[in-house]
């Protein structure tokens with residue numbers, strides 16, 4: 072029996088290279104839903120139905136009244152049926168599909184196509200019903216065991232051990248799983264557990280031959296154990312992924328008391344009565360509701376949102392979510408089945424200590440009564456596919472609806488979210504198309520919830536408009552949960568490998584990037600207003616929100632974070648447009664209401680007068696800057712045109728716009744130098760800039776395609792020269808171009824010019840963002856990596872500096888958020904000695 076492991080099935084393998092089976096259908100349905108929503112929109116627009124109060128009711132009646140159903144509404148009902156009916160759902164379990172995938176996995180295993188085999192087993196686990204039979208054995212248990220054998224083969228013993236334990240939790244009387252567990256424990260040096268596992272396997276094994284084989288393995292293990300001083304590796308289910316945020320955060324002293332204040336132009340906001348030192352932790356919060364973003368469904372845990380390990384585990388009842396651990400699987404709380412057999416079938420009498428061992432190893436965290444469940448996925452977990460197809464914010468709204476209904480224990484009425492959540496709404500400020508869209512989605516969501524959560528849930532004008540309001544609250548109050556992009560730069564082993572094999576370009580050019588992985592509603596944190604020059608910074612550990620002050624904040628001053636755009640990132644007009652389109656407000660932060668150097672130079676041109684360091688603005692930027700002084704009195708309008716009043720100390724030394732201090736006011740006219748007043752013809756200058764960017768884009772493309780020629784680099788160098796002669800010295804475009812050149816020189820292995828261009832890029836960013844901004848920290852990662860590679864002692868300063876910046880933004884969590892930091896620090900020690 073042990074000679075013919077199931078996962079090493081004989082026979083030629085047709086490799087399984089398709090996408091996961093239901094993904095294609097899901098995309099198809101997404102498009103279909105969008106089309107129907109668009110058709111309904113058209114219909115409503117044609118018949119001049121507006122989406123305010125009464126008309127919503129009319130739409131709702133139309134949906135419920137079969138006589139008045141027009142073609143799109145029939146189609147609408149058909150669509151709801153497709154989305155919400157369990158029988159037609161694509162996200163259910165499917166034994167046949169699981170068996171088929173298992174078979175393909177076995178074929179790939181036998182042809183040593185291990186990555187494909189892993190894909191097949193994991194997908195099979197996703198669709199296998201928990202109680203499905205596979206030739207007298209539990210299918211899920213056999214799949215976990217096959218995957219465990221594969222991991223063992225792939226030299227991933229921890230993953231293998233976890234899968235063995237999962238197989239045993241589903242099927243405790245599975246001698247092969249005990250056997251595999253014993254072998255893996257032996258690999259890990261856990262000899263005591265290995266002996267126990269093999270002892271259980273021997274006692275459960277019905278065949279004499281099998282028993283003999285295990286006995287001989289036990290003998291070998293005994294001899295080995297005597298010779299080796301074992302350093303056991305302890306297996307902890309919860310240690311998968313990054314630390315559990317809730318435990319982590321509960322250790323943090325939380326002293327800063329915040330209070331909600333009312334501001335004249337931004338509504339409610341947050342402040343502290345007392346001074347807050349830099350880097351202080353000011354707020355932590357668990358989300359009210361969270362949803363994973365679609366593009367991360369296959370790569371991140373649907374509960375904690377951390378990156379998935381190789382041994383992913385699916386929801387027990389549906390095929391949609393993937394989790395990093397049982398801990399997350401249970402906390403997300405799908406429809407958990409307990410009806411599968413976990414009866415222990417032992418052939419021989421065993422000692423009480425071995426019986427205890429079996430009991431201990433076969434009770435998973437599924438059965439931990441202390442583990443708090445957040446059943447946020449339960450109402451979506453019946454194979455229905457609306458949660459996979461509706462937009463993420465609509466699915467998030469569904470989670471909020473169910474949670475608030477459950478909290479009220481009143482299962483018919485949709486609550487009034489303005490009262491229950493207390494968050495500001497944006498419906499009244501939305502353009503008509505967005506309003507219409509929200510109305511349609513709220514009806515779709517209500518029908519879906521009625522099908523898969525509570526058939527009693529009423530669908531009427533009141534419930535529809537309450538969900539419309541909820542959706543509008545989500546639009547302006549939800550936060551994107553982000554993670555550092557796990558690119559080459561974070562993978563220490565990979566970096567070492569590249570370092571030693573001389574693959575400089577791949578190890579060095581990775582930039583630090585944040586990716587959005589989820590969307591969540593944090594009720595208290597929603598009270599923080601936005602500033603394009605924020606004084607606090609939000610980050611996430613697992614799904615918990617952490618907010619720190621990035622600078623000293625005097626008591627009573629508003630605590631404001633950035634909703635996205637910041638000074639230094641975009642110019643003021645672009646920030647204002649973004650905030651208006653996404654959040655429906657005109658920003659009145661300092662950055663948008665006071666002239667600042669960064670906004671003037673970020674897209675500025677240089678003066679035609681070679682002796683002048685002033686800046687020239689185009690019409691759009693100039694118009695926007697001219698608006699700045701026109702701010703409500705509450706912000707202190709009187710000083711805004713006074714150059715000497717500009718409290719930004721960087722304005723003179725950083726921007727070199729050298730605003731004329733002798734003048735009492737700053738005159739902003741497009742195409743005229745702000746310093747000397749010379750006229751510049753921007754039309755011809757813009758043309759030259761466009762042409763220069765053609766070469767720089769070509770260089771970017773060739774870096775991406777890893778196919779660069781000498782002419783591209785020399786053309787790009789020439790183009791940067793042209794940009795420098797036309798644009799202001801601190802124009803962000805020059806910074807980007809310098810960064811491209813740094814990447815290109817890393818690619819060609821010319822690290823000295825790479826370092827110089829990287830420094831040139833950082834110099835510009837420092838002027839735009841300020842020297843201690845987190846963006847500078849990210850850029851210093853790149854610079855210090857190049858310096859380390861060159862053996863340049865300046866790396867030590869760069870690493871010290873970036874460490875300071877990171878601790879200012881992430882406090883003691885810097886190492887968790889950015890594991891590469893520890894690696895850089897260790898490397899910098901080597902360079903000193």
Ligand SMILES: C[S@@+](CC[C@H](N)C(=O)[O-])C[C@H]1O[C@@H](n2cnc3c(N)ncnc32)[C@H](O)[C@@H]1O
Nearest residue numbers: 337338339495547597598600601656658659660
């Ligand atoms: C997440 S809420 C913040 C709390 C909100 N002020 C309240 O009263 O509930 C976002 C809304 O606050 C207002 N807001 C936030 N930052 C602002 C700013 N810098 N300027 C103007 N309004 C702002 C906008 O109305 C925005 O839609």
